[in-house]
Amino acid sequence: MAASGTQSKDRQFLAVIGDEDSVTGLLLAGVGHVTQPPDSQKNFLVVDAKTETSAIEAAFDRFTTERKDIAILLINQHIAERIRHRVDTYTAAFPALLEIPSKDHPYDPEKDSVLKRVRRLFGE
Numbered sequence: 001m002a003a004s005g006t007q008s009k010d011r012q013f014l015a016v017i018g019d020e021d022s023v024t025g026l027l028l029a030g031v032g033h034v035t036q037p038p039d040s041q042k043n044f045l046v047v048d049a050k051t052e053t054s055a056i057e058a059a060f061d062r063f064t065t066e067r068k069d070i071a072i073l074l075i076n077q078h079i080a081e082r083i084r085h086r087v088d089t090y091t092a093a094f095p096a097l098l099e100i101p102s103k104d105h106p107y108d109p110e111k112d113s114v115l116k117r118v119r120r121l122f123g124e
Contacts, residue, residue, distance in 0.1 A: 011071035011094055015063040016044040017056060018076040021103050026074070035069075043070065047079050057083050063095065070095040077112065078105040088113045 014031045016023050023046045026032075033043045045051075045059040060083055063073050077099040080087045090097055090113070097114065101107035109115050 010069055013043050013069050013071060015067070015070045015073045015095065016075075017047060017059055017063070017079055018044075018074065018100070019079070019102050019104070020046050020048065022074075022076055022100065041067070043067075047076070053082050057086060060086055064090060064092065064097070072096045072098060074098050074100050076100055076102045076105065077107055078102060080113075081111065084113075088116075 013033050014026070016026050016031065018026070023044050027044065031043070035041045041062070043063070045056070047056060056079060060073075060075075063070050071094065073095045075087070075097065080099050087097065087099075099107075099112050099114070
């Protein structure tokens with residue numbers, strides 16, 4: 001138990017990988033943060049049709065492994081589909097990974113990796 005307390009102690013920010021509307025809404029709600037220079041890093045990535053899958057994967061890796069100040073990573077479900085192999089194999093407790101709907105893409109619980117794990121635990 002003590003190990004999980006020390007892991008979560010410095011985690012104080014949300015990170016977002018999403019479409020423009022989702023990220024804008026969350027930034028307006030106050031989740032935006034930029035680290036101190038010289039290597040200023042944002043805690044969000046706006047994804048559109050032109051965004052390379054490798055850029056999404058790099059942001060996912062940065063938020064889940066490199067940044068030790070991220071407590072929760074929110075990702076639009078339709079974007080998570082583009083990197084499903086990474087999302088499904090992610091098992092760390094911190095940051096927590098949550099798939100969220102977007103304005104144009106409704107939430108599908110059948111695709112959510114967390115719900116899939118919960119169903120396996122309960123034998124469904």
